[in-house]
Amino acid sequence: MSEFLDMGGYGKYLWPAFALGFGIVVLNLVLALNSLTGAKQDARKRIEMSQ
Amino acid sequence: MATWTWFHRLASPPHVYAFARRWTPWFGGFAGIAMVVALYGGLVLAPEDYQQKDAFRMVYVHAPTAWLSLMIYTTMAIAAAVGLIWRMKVAHAAAAACAPVGAWFTVAALGTGMLWGKPMWGAYWVWDPRLTAELVLLFLYFGYMGLRASIEDPVKADKASAMLAVVGVINVPIIKFSVEWWNSLHQTATVMQMGKPKMDFDMLWPLLLMFVAFALYFVTVLLIRLRAELLRRERNATWIREVLA
Numbered sequence: 035m036s037e038f039l040d041m042g043g044y045g046k047y048l049w050p051a052f053a054l055g056f057g058i059v060v061l062n063l064v065l066a067l068n069s070l071t072g073a074k075q076d077a078r079k080r081i082e083m084s085q
Numbered sequence: 086m087a088t089w090t091w092f093h094r095l096a097s098p099p100h101v102y103a104f105a106r107r108w109t110p111w112f113g114g115f116a117g118i119a120m121v122v123a124l125y126g127g128l129v130l131a132p133e134d135y136q137q138k139d140a141f142r143m144v145y146v147h148a149p150t151a152w153l154s155l156m157i158y159t160t161m162a163i164a165a166a167v168g169l170i171w172r173m174k175v176a177h178a179a180a181a182a183c184a185p186v187g188a189w190f191t192v193a194a195l196g197t198g199m200l201w202g203k204p205m206w207g208a209y210w211v212w213d214p215r216l217t218a219e220l221v222l223l224f225l226y227f228g229y230m231g232l233r234a235s236i237e238d239p240v241k242a243d244k245a246s247a248m249l250a251v252v253g254v255i256n257v258p259i260i261k262f263s264v265e266w267w268n269s270l271h272q273t274a275t276v277m278q279m280g281k282p283k284m285d286f287d288m289l290w291p292l293l294l295m296f297v298a299f300a301l302y303f304v305t306v307l308l309i310r311l312r313a314e315l316l317r318r319e320r321n322a323t324w325i326r327e328v329l330a
Contacts, residue, residue: 062186
């Protein structure tokens with residue numbers, strides 16, 4: 035396992051790169067879902083106020 | 086005839102909203118599965134490179150993020166052009182939805198590239214044509230988003246930002262061919278080239294699968310952001326009451 039994590043001595047560069055890349059993958063999904071939730075809440079408020 | 090019907094439907098916000106809501110889980114599900122399989126293939130199954138050893142595995146995160154940064158800009162510019170030419174509101178909404186995602190993936194491409202550059206070139210950053218052009222891409226995304234945010238009138242914001250997106254697309258071939266046009270530390274194309282890829286199949290399939298996964302992931306995020314954009318833009322439309330009921 036430690037050999038896998040070490041990646042022939044390149045682990046200190048490899049794992050931060052994967053963390054950054056896939057961190058941004060997760061972050062973008064969360065940001066998009068937050069944006070949609072916010073837009074839905076705003077739209078519902080407008081509908082309630084217009085009634 | 087069928088093509089025109091499809092095109093007209095693409096211009097209809099309620100139709101696009103319903104399409105996005107229906108297909109997002111499918112695109113997202115397949116993207117997630119493909120990403121996990123490609124990661125296992127790239128990190129565990131693929132043999133080490135004879136020159137770069139295990140450092141070559143950086144390709145499984147760097148190449149897809151870099152490719153996505155270009156693909157998203159191209160998608161944004163095409164959507165912006167469609168919006169300008171046919172005055173299609175949905176196209177402008179799609180272009181606006183692309184920008185933040187593209188900017189984040191440009192950051193990912195630059196960051197992962199720096200982490201690959203240090204062990205291979207001995208430096209995190211060099212003012213190399215490929216790296217510099219990719220940095221310009223990030224500024225183009227920032228410029229697009231800044232311009233949109235600075236104009237209050239949404240129609241004017243759509244038009245001005247669309248023009249910037251279309252003009253800025255010239256940077257995409259510059260990034261792609263920079264390694265051939267100028268002396269560059271960055272390696273030339275390994276997969277995306279005419280003829281046979283230079284990689285061994287055991288290394289290649291996880292990379293190709295990762296490209297597919299990232300493309301599906303982008304469609305997923307784009308569809309979610311597009312729904313949010315449409316809800317904000319079509320604030321007074323009656324179809325919004327129906328979809329939120």
